[in-house]
Amino acid sequence: MDTYAIEADSVTKVYLNRQDEVHALKPISFRIHPGEFVSLVGPSGCGKSTVLSLMAGLIRPSSGCLRIFGKEVTAPSNRVSYMLQQDCLLDWRTVEDNITLGLEFRGRKNRQTSHDARQLLELLGLRHTLKLFPSQLSGGMRQRVALVRTLAVEPDLLLLDEPFSAVDYQTKLHLEKLLTDGLKIREMTALLVTHDLEEALSLSDRILVMGGQPGEIRRTLEVPEELRSADPLTARGMPSFRPLFNELWKEMESHDKTVD
Numbered sequence: 001m002d003t004y005a006i007e008a009d010s011v012t013k014v015y016l017n018r019q020d021e022v023h024a025l026k027p028i029s030f031r032i033h034p035g036e037f038v039s040l041v042g043p044s045g046c047g048k049s050t051v052l053s054l055m056a057g058l059i060r061p062s063s064g065c066l067r068i069f070g071k072e073v074t075a076p077s078n079r080v081s082y083m084l085q086q087d088c089l090l091d092w093r094t095v096e097d098n099i100t101l102g103l104e105f106r107g108r109k110n111r112q113t114s115h116d117a118r119q120l121l122e123l124l125g126l127r128h129t130l131k132l133f134p135s136q137l138s139g140g141m142r143q144r145v146a147l148v149r150t151l152a153v154e155p156d157l158l159l160l161d162e163p164f165s166a167v168d169y170q171t172k173l174h175l176e177k178l179l180t181d182g183l184k185i186r187e188m189t190a191l192l193v194t195h196d197l198e199e200a201l202s203l204s205d206r207i208l209v210m211g212g213q214p215g216e217i218r219r220t221l222e223v224p225e226e227l228r229s230a231d232p233l234t235a236r237g238m239p240s241f242r243p244l245f246n247e248l249w250k251e252m253e254s255h256d257k258t259v260d
């Protein structure tokens, strides 16, 4: 069995912009267990997306070591799926052909996997959209299709960069529930970047609070079991939710005022 889904040891990132260096991350270290749902929160520019891009193997650390399931990340991995704020659907392909795109890339598209992807789409109430093109869908529908495409490949690690920030509140709650249900069934590990503290608290097992520029991890908050085991909407209404939300909010405000 893999010991950790993610191990980051003193990982830093410096971007090179022509002659200029942009120091995006101070050395950061953390570990995530298989099956854990962890959120990264922090003010704009503190390096959250950089952390995800490093995990996805899209960029390399400037120093330190990053391992996913015990293997150093040197390139994108088939065990990892990445979902962004933009749905990135291909406009010239139907919904049916979009949801199987990841399977195609991985050489795993067959009758069974396509059938499973269609079932997932049906679960999200989008069966009627199979033959439609993305331009014929609303924003919330497009995001649901993107979620199906991400989950269809059954990744071991799911990287989510503000995936629901562009959808309405009701759709967001619906998608959050589907996501957490899907993750539990498949025992996937997830790392979510979000500006929405309610979303972080109601979905995560643990929250890493980042701050500063270059960014660092300034605090780790364990989410209590009662919130973790409740569905996202129920968790938001529980008595322990608001005090924790306020604590996180204060933490973020204090970091916003910190000048590095």
Ligand SMILES: Nc1ncnc2c1ncn2[C@@H]1O[C@H](COP(=O)(O)OP(=O)(O)OP(=O)(O)O)[C@@H](O)[C@H]1O
Pocket (backbone or CB within 6 Å): 015, 016, 017, 022, 023, 024, 042, 043, 044, 045, 046, 047, 048, 049, 050, 051, 213
């Ligand atoms: N490709 C790049 N080239 C140069 N600098 C970059 C690049 N990508 C990010 N940066 C810089 O690295 C720092 C961290 O950016 P990053 O996007 O990781 O932060 P973030 O916390 O995700 O921000 P936001 O919440 O606004 O999305 C910022 O100063 C940003 O300008």
